[in-house]
Amino acid sequence: xxxxxxxxxxxxxxxxxxxxxxxxxxxxxxxxxxxxxxxxxxxxxxxxxxxxxxxxxxxxxxxxxxxxxxxxxxxxxxxxxxxxxxxxxxxxxxxxxxxxxxxxxxxxxxxxxxxxxxxxxxxxxxxxxxxxxxxxxxxxxxxxxxxxxxxxxxxxxxxxxxxxxxxxxxxxxxxxxxxxxxxxxxxxxxxxxxxxxxxxxxxxxxxxxxxxxxxxxxxxxxxxxxxxxxxxxxxxxxxxxxxxxxxxxxxxxxxxxxxxxxxxxxxxxxxxxxxxxxxxxxxxxxxx
Amino acid sequence: xxxxxxxxxxxxxxxxxxxxxxxxxxxxxxxxxxxxxxxxxxxxxxxxxxxxxxxxxxxxxxxxxxxxxxxxxxxxxxxxxxxxxxxxxxxxxxxxxxxxxxxxxxxxxxxxxxxxxxxxxxxxxxxxxxx
Numbered sequence: 001x002x003x004x005x006x007x008x009x010x011x012x013x014x015x016x017x018x019x020x021x022x023x024x025x026x027x028x029x030x031x032x033x034x035x036x037x038x039x040x041x042x043x044x045x046x047x048x049x050x051x052x053x054x055x056x057x058x059x060x061x062x063x064x065x066x067x068x069x070x071x072x073x074x075x076x077x078x079x080x081x082x083x084x085x086x087x088x089x090x091x092x093x094x095x096x097x098x099x100x101x102x103x104x105x106x107x108x109x110x111x112x113x114x115x116x117x118x119x120x121x122x123x124x125x126x127x128x129x130x131x132x133x134x135x136x137x138x139x140x141x142x143x144x145x146x147x148x149x150x151x152x153x154x155x156x157x158x159x160x161x162x163x164x165x166x167x168x169x170x171x172x173x174x175x176x177x178x179x180x181x182x183x184x185x186x187x188x189x190x191x192x193x194x195x196x197x198x199x200x201x202x203x204x205x206x207x208x209x210x211x212x213x214x215x216x217x218x219x220x221x222x223x224x225x226x227x228x229x230x231x232x233x234x235x236x237x238x239x240x241x242x243x244x245x246x247x248x249x250x251x252x253x254x255x256x257x258x259x260x261x262x263x264x265x266x267x268x269x270x271x272x273x274x275x276x277x278x279x280x281x282x283x284x285x286x287x288x
Numbered sequence: 289x290x291x292x293x294x295x296x297x298x299x300x301x302x303x304x305x306x307x308x309x310x311x312x313x314x315x316x317x318x319x320x321x322x323x324x325x326x327x328x329x330x331x332x333x334x335x336x337x338x339x340x341x342x343x344x345x346x347x348x349x350x351x352x353x354x355x356x357x358x359x360x361x362x363x364x365x366x367x368x369x370x371x372x373x374x375x376x377x378x379x380x381x382x383x384x385x386x387x388x389x390x391x392x393x394x395x396x397x398x399x400x401x402x403x404x405x406x407x408x409x410x411x412x413x414x415x416x417x418x419x
Contacts, residue, residue, distance in 0.1 A: 021381060022381060025380075066368040066371075067316070067319075067320060067366065067369045067371075068323070071317060071320040072309060072317060072320075072369075090325070091323065091371075091372075091375065092322060092323055092328070092371065092372045093375050094325075160304065160366060160368055161304055161306070161309050162295070162304055162305040201301065201405075202367050202381065203357075203361055203367040203388060204301050204302055204361060204388055205389055205390060206298070206301050206389075206405065206410055207300075207386070208386070208399055208400055209405045209407065209410060210400075210403060210406075210407075211407040212403070213407075214407070234295070235294040235295055238295050238298055238301070239295075239298050240407060240411070243298075243301050243302075272403050273401065273403075273404060275380070275381055275400070276381060276382055276385045276400060276404075278404070
């Protein structure tokens with residue numbers, strides 16, 4: 001039977017953050033102390049300390065691949081990384097100088113089995129490089145360590161070719177992931193991270209769009225009314241938060257995996273800009 | 289009845305849907321090939337010859353040679369794929385995005401620092417047509 005008991009895994013917290021590639025580039029080039037970037041990294045000082053004090057056993061990291069592991073040959077809507085390790089990808093500038101990502105094949109395979117039986121058609125990936133969508137959040141939360149603090153299960157969502165999954169589907173998928181985690185016969189502490197966003201548009205004459213009001217309302221509703229928020233149609237993301245702002249549906253997967261009781265908001269940060277993008281960041285803990 | 293595509297009424301924006309993806313398949317796959325260092329070297333040595341290896345339309349090839357990203361997108365390109373060309377050229381994502389807006393690099397960077405392009409007046413095509 002599912003439940004947050006001492007013999008089973010459980011979701012302890014969720015983390016939400018943008019995953020702008022320029023953030024990784026700035027960090028890798030030693031520019032973190034420049035005034036422009038200090039305003040971004042300053043919002044994660046608390047988070048790095050929190051990570052040290054609340055180190056999980058596994059991170060389930062929801063992100064999107066940016067035409068890196070998946071070209072147009074194959075476009076899975078949801079892909080779960082079940083490999084033992086994942087290498088940082090060469091996205092055209094050479095691979096980021098960050099540690100390789102160690103997976104958790106046992107938990108990943110378990111989650112795939114449970115979630116597919118709950119009617120979500122995951123694609124199982126046993127070989128995949130990971131791009132900035134996954135490594136930038138790790139850098140923001142963990143700094144520049146020799147090795148990442150724990151195994152990571154990469155969970156890639158298609159937000160490149162429209163239509164992307166709906167917010168509602170993402171939210172319900174999160175609930176199925178929670179159930180799967182709670183059925184795992186080992187008392188692991190699992191964090192789930194939702195990444196991407198916030199408002200940004202990288203293409204066309206409307207590039208550079210930012211919508212602070214939308215972003216902050218999204219953060220408010222993600223905390224207090226995730227189910228209501230999950231009903232927001234795609235067109236609202238595209239029109240109000242920019243064509244790439246639609247990445248925010250991924251945050252609903254992480255939010256859906258949290259318990260039904262209101263979470264504790266331990267950190268909230270918002271800043272414009274990082275390159276073309278509004279940076280949003282939240283840490284929510286499940287209350288015991 | 290036909291498919292509902294409300295995103296066609298967002299100004300200055302092309303949504304990469306199934307139709308665009310089909311139109312741009314070879315263009316985007318060419319971009320994807322630039323993720324390999326040896327292909328970047330070959331492309332830079334002779335762009336035209338490298339493009340000839342791909343079954344792209346002449347219009348798509350011209351748009352790539354001109355680095356006209358708006359044209360590339362109109363012809364089925366997707367920004368995450370097109371970004372591989374920018375990476376090959378040593379351009380940042382901000383330089384690429386800015387190049388599509390009609391602003392200079394400095395003007396675009398300054399707009400972002402001031403808080404980005406506002407949403408007011410930028411929701412519907414009609415708002416742009418009335419400007």
